[in-house]
Amino acid sequence: METGSVTTPFGRRSMTLGMLASQVMAGEIKPDQSVDKWKLFRALCEAKPLLGIGDRALAVLNALLSFYPKNELAQGNGLIVFPSNIQLSLRTHGMAEQTVRRHLAALVEAGLLLRRDSPNGKRYVRRDRAGEVDEAFGFSLAPLLARAEEIEQLAAAVMAERLHVQRLRERITLRRRDIAKLIEAAVEEEIPGDWQGLYREFRDLIEGLPRSPTTAQLELLLDELTALRTDILNRLEIRVKSTKQRGNADYTERHIQNSNPESTSELEPSFETKQGAIAEPDNDRGAVAPEKGRGEAAYPHGQKKEEEQSRRPDVRNDGGGLKSFPLGLVLQACPEILAYGPDGVIRNWRDLMAAAVIARSMLGVSPSAYEDAANVMGPENAATVMACILERGGHINSAGGYLRGLTRRSEKGEFAIGPMLMALLRANAPAGRKVG
Numbered sequence: 001m002e003t004g005s006v007t008t009p010f011g012r013r014s015m016t017l018g019m020l021a022s023q024v025m026a027g028e029i030k031p032d033q034s035v036d037k038w039k040l041f042r043a044l045c046e047a048k049p050l051l052g053i054g055d056r057a058l059a060v061l062n063a064l065l066s067f068y069p070k071n072e073l074a075q076g077n078g079l080i081v082f083p084s085n086i087q088l089s090l091r092t093h094g095m096a097e098q099t100v101r102r103h104l105a106a107l108v109e110a111g112l113l114l115r116r117d118s119p120n121g122k123r124y125v126r127r128d129r130a131g132e133v134d135e136a137f138g139f140s141l142a143p144l145l146a147r148a149e150e151i152e153q154l155a156a157a158v159m160a161e162r163l164h165v166q167r168l169r170e171r172i173t174l175r176r177r178d179i180a181k182l183i184e185a186a187v188e189e190e191i192p193g194d195w196q197g198l199y200r201e202f203r204d205l206i207e208g209l210p211r212s213p214t215t216a217q218l219e220l221l222l223d224e225l226t227a228l229r230t231d232i233l234n235r236l237e238i239r240v241k242s243t244k245q246r247g248n249a250d251y252t253e254r255h256i257q258n259s260n261p262e263s264t265s266e267l268e269p270s271f272e273t274k275q276g277a278i279a280e281p282d283n284d285r286g287a288v289a290p291e292k293g294r295g296e297a298a299y300p301h302g303q304k305k306e307e308e309q310s311r312r313p314d315v316r317n318d319g320g321g322l323k324s325f326p327l328g329l330v331l332q333a334c335p336e337i338l339a340y341g342p343d344g345v346i347r348n349w350r351d352l353m354a355a356a357v358i359a360r361s362m363l364g365v366s367p368s369a370y371e372d373a374a375n376v377m378g379p380e381n382a383a384t385v386m387a388c389i390l391e392r393g394g395h396i397n398s399a400g401g402y403l404r405g406l407t408r409r410s411e412k413g414e415f416a417i418g419p420m421l422m423a424l425l426r427a428n429a430p431a432g433r434k435v436g
Contacts, residue, residue, distance in 0.1 A: 047154035049158060051112070062092075065141070068081050187325060190323060205221060363390065376407050
């Protein structure tokens with residue numbers, strides 16, 4: 001049986017105050033105190049970050065506990081185990097003996113084991129005539145029993161912290177989803193505002209998070225995302241309230257198909273063109289003014305007609321119910337199209353449409369396929385879709401077939417440009433680090 005006396009380590013190992021404190025604590029164990037060794041080991045596995053021990057040290061401790069004959073750690077059962085390093089190596093699935101010794105030292109330093117060294121440093125046991133253990137030399141598990149309540153409290157704290165972090169990550173994921181979809185909805189509904197700036201602010205917050213963030217960093221990110229989400233919701237609520245108060249036709253036109261195929265987006269001025277006139281864009285939003293003296297009949301069917309159509313942003317058929325998007329957003333989502341603009345620059349919708357015609361030819365899209373798309377979607381949207389196809393060129397086998405498929409879907413009202421643009425916008429954003 002254990003004598004409870006203070007012992008010093010064998011050989012060159014030095015005695016420390018920590019070892020002395022562990023031996024004093026072990027001497028204060030109550031006679032009736034006991035704990036299930038495997039339940040305590042599970043608590044140790046949970047509390048390991050706070051105890052300063054690693055997985056391999058726990059594997060060695062698990063092997064030591066397997067040599068303890070009873071399930072209950074108790075003073076009356078004896079608390080010393082005395083396996084050799086070879087036996088420990090076998091029960092740790094072949095861990096090197098040198099590694100076993102290193103992790104045994106770590107467990108002693110962490111105050112989870114006590115050395116009960118023999119005069120020659122060997123581990124063995126002396127038994128009486130009845131076969132009972134009289135004296136044993138090896139490792140004492142008394143610190144585990146003495147610290148059982150402390151270890152369980154540490155495990156509970158670690159589990160509570162883990163649950164808190166999990167809930168933080170879940171709430172951050174919800175905030176990210178809300179912000180991305182609210183901005184996308186605002187862009188699709190063409191609500192005025194600096195949505196690109198808000199999206200950049202959103203991406204900066206996400207990308208500024210370290211790969212392995214602390215709880216404090218997650219809490220700060222959640223607060224910032226919550227504030228950004230509130231700001232976006234306030235902007236949208238103001239728009240909804242002002243629309244209800246006005247009660248004019250602008251709001252209605254967002255939700256029902258416009259019967260006038262020549263109308264442009266509600267955020268852009270609409271101009272009627274005379275027969276034989278071509279509408280020229282006078283700014284980067286696609287606002288147009290008529291130019292007399294030239295008509296579509298002046299050109300034969302084919303490339304000339306296509307180029308002429310690319311200069312007519314007011315000639316639109318909204319049978320697909322598509323909405324135009326700001327030119328700046330299109331160029332940010334599809335930067336590849338810039339190389340096809342005049343002098344490598346796209347300043348307005350007219351430049352984008354001219355660039356789309358060149359990109360069409362380069363991608364092998366037939367003039368008729370592009371002409372059909374322009375008739376169904378409108379020239380601006382057809383140019384936007386062509387820019388998107390160019391951006392995803394490496395993932396599309398047949399650009400012409402893909403465009404015809406989108407045209408058919410647009411005719412049925414099953415296609416929207418907004419999700420395509422937002423996906424490309426996210427794909428072209430600088431690569432950042434994720435939460436969770």
